[in-house]
Amino acid sequence: MLEIAIVGGGLCGLALANGLKSQALSFAVFEARPRLGGRIHSGQAETNGLALDLGATWFWPDMQPRIARLLGELKLPSFPQHDTGSVLNQLDPDAKPSSMAAEDMHGGAQRIEGGAANLIRALAVRLPAEALHLNHVLTALFERGDHIELHFLVDAQALTVKARQVVLALPPRLVEERLRFEPPLNGQLRESLRETPTWMAAQAKLVVAYGGPDGVDSAGMGRAAFWRDDGLSGNAVANHPRAVLGEVHDACDAIGARAALSGFFALSPSVRASFRTGLPLLAGSQLVQLFGPRAQEGETHIKDWAEEAWTCATLDLEPPEAHPAYGSRVLQTPTWHGRLHFGGSETAAYGGGYMEGALEAAGRLRREIMVSRVGDAAEAASC
């Protein structure tokens, strides 16, 4: 029987697995997707080889000590988000955008060199390969006294695993919506799971890479990050009802050679779904309106997180208006006699929804597991 089953191979699950490894505790990680990282996912541009962050991108070292420390321990360099230059502001779709000076629009945000997925790779490589199980979709959990039985689908085949402790390092709403519990979870717990939105789950991100690896544009005419030559930072905001992209940012590498712009779609998940094939064209014409004709010469990548079954629950299709207040006490309390633990960034008391929160939750879970094991040992000794 497994000692600890961690379900979810995102940042929370992998950070917890690293923490358990350092305590010499036996564990296995089960991940539904064919890749690790969850909402941290970097692609790569064919034309210039740039790593493209299609999910999480920024961290704020002044306010987020855990991620800053972890990157230091893993020796992963970071660099400041490029904010130098003017910001474009488009209020009227039929007029030219206005330009305004705004330094440090991202409030000291840093990016991970080589893409945020480097963090996932660095954590995964420190774990025994035989403890990482991809394509394992958890469907049900059964309480069995001194252990929990987990039911997975692995390439449409059923698989049962037994574990003394189980950690669900998953967005809470997915836990409530997709998993069967026997006996069922109590009403208060189910309500807390349902009321905890998955941060960014309804968003879609665009990254457009420009030029070649040498930082020169495809026609050999000038710098690939052409907006920087015009005194623009790459930051733009569109606040009008016909906006396709709500925000745009510079997404170049640390030295500004391999060039890219990234943006978040302003359209709702249902509108995006109905225009799916036309989205690159629609977004491209808005970029041209903002940054001029050279903006249409890029390589476009789009990631719609609302279409990701292992991120976005049905309730998440209606995104919260502001950053939710995370840190429900109910979700921080293990159930099933201390054997079933709830994790994921959205359960964090600090930094909830962010990468920082995933690490905060991983720290709490490691402490919870240690306490539960002491309880198990005391019970065994008294028998």
Ligand SMILES: Cc1cc2nc3c(=O)[nH]c(=O)nc-3n(C[C@H](O)[C@H](O)[C@H](O)COP(=O)(O)OP(=O)(O)OC[C@H]3O[C@@H](n4cnc5c(N)ncnc54)[C@H](O)[C@@H]3O)c2cc1C
């Ligand atoms: C577009 C976007 C932009 C973002 N930008 C930022 C940013 O700039 N800065 C920042 O700090 N944060 C950002 N975030 C949030 C950040 O990505 C998350 O806080 C963090 O990655 C959460 O990690 P996690 O491990 O808690 O959850 P997740 O990454 O969601 O991991 C959960 C894992 O569980 C797996 N899973 C789900 N269901 C099952 C199942 N039934 N069985 C097995 N496995 C399952 C999933 O596949 C996934 O791998 C962004 C997110 C998105 C989507």
